[in-house]
Amino acid sequence: MSAALPPFPKSQENAGEPELLQLGSSAEDEPxxxxxxxxxxxxxxxxxxxxxxxxxxxxxxxxxxxxxxxxxxxxxxxxxxxxxxxxxxxLDHSERTFQAAFLSGPPPLGPGAPPTERLRAFGVAMLRRSTDELDLQLAAEADADRRFAAPARRVLHGHLVLLLRQAVPDADGELLAHTLMGYLNPVLVHHLTRQCGLPLERLEAGWIDLVDRVTGERRDR
Structure with a gap:
């Protein structure tokens, strides 16, 4: 029998909306x-x-x-x-702007919309942002030791965890959020758009379909 996976830290289990974080420090952060x-x-x-x-x-x-x-x-x-x-x-300015949009901006990306709608909007916004600055995001991709611990990625992952706990409370939101983040990885976006020639619209539709299947809700087409 395989050993059980250790639980995620209790501090993350009841976390609310993650606080705004940046990729790196800026001059105004260092008085x-x-x-x-x-x-x-x-x-x-x-x-x-x-x-x-x-x-x-x-x-x-x-x-x-x-x-x-x-x-x-x-x-x-x-x-x-x-x-x-x-x-x-x-990438810091872009990251700040995007975080502000999903943490405190207007719905459906920001608060005020049902969680499934916010999940759909989050992925679409991430895909559009990635295609707009793909070369820079690929070049800034951290190595394996830092990739999942980077503050900005933790904020994005934490936001998905929060929405998944609201939309599908019986699911393992921590692990499922990592799965969804994999769909939005810039390396995959590069492969699908530039190497496979898929249009952004197909990736967006695929994200919405994935969210709908995960949550069990279907948006009116």
Whole structure:
């Protein structure tokens, strides 16, 4: 007989709506950041964004950003840690905006709509966001040790857990949320849209069908 899986932490079992978190820190989050350090950070992010716009996310290396911003490479490493940290900082504004939309924005993505409607809206919004910034999201994908522990991913997963507990209270919301997040993974979106040529509309329809099958509800077509 196989051993039973350990329970999820009690602190997560009765959690409410997750609090707003970001991918990385920003200058306004660090009131003690020296003025020159804040300027360096802004210059580095501006240089990185320009590299993405002109050459794609693959061109964003620590060395290239340092050269474009006219600072030493060590400055880039001290500020962002590594390339993934730099790319995640670039995604920070988008992440903040998206989190605000599903945590406190208008329904059906935000509060006020039934949980199944919010699940449908969440996935559609995630898919559209991923296709809009796919190269950057792929480049910022963390390694296996950090991928599921990243603060932003924990917020997205926690939000799905909350909605699933409301829509299907008898299900294992923690594990089911991971399954649903797999459908929205940027790597899969890249494969389906760019390698397989599927239109975004088909992915959106597939998400809605998946939610409806999981919750047992069917939206009027």
């Amino acid at each position: 003690c950041l020296r003025a020159d350090a804040a300027r360096n950070r802004a210059r580095l992010l501006c240089a990185a964004a320009q590299l993405v716009a002109e050459h794609g996310a693959a061109a964003v290396t620590m060395e290239a950003v340092a050269a474009a911003a006219n600072v030493g490479k060590g400055t880039v490493f001290r500020r962002f840690g590594d390339r993934t940290g730099l790319l995640m900082a670039l």
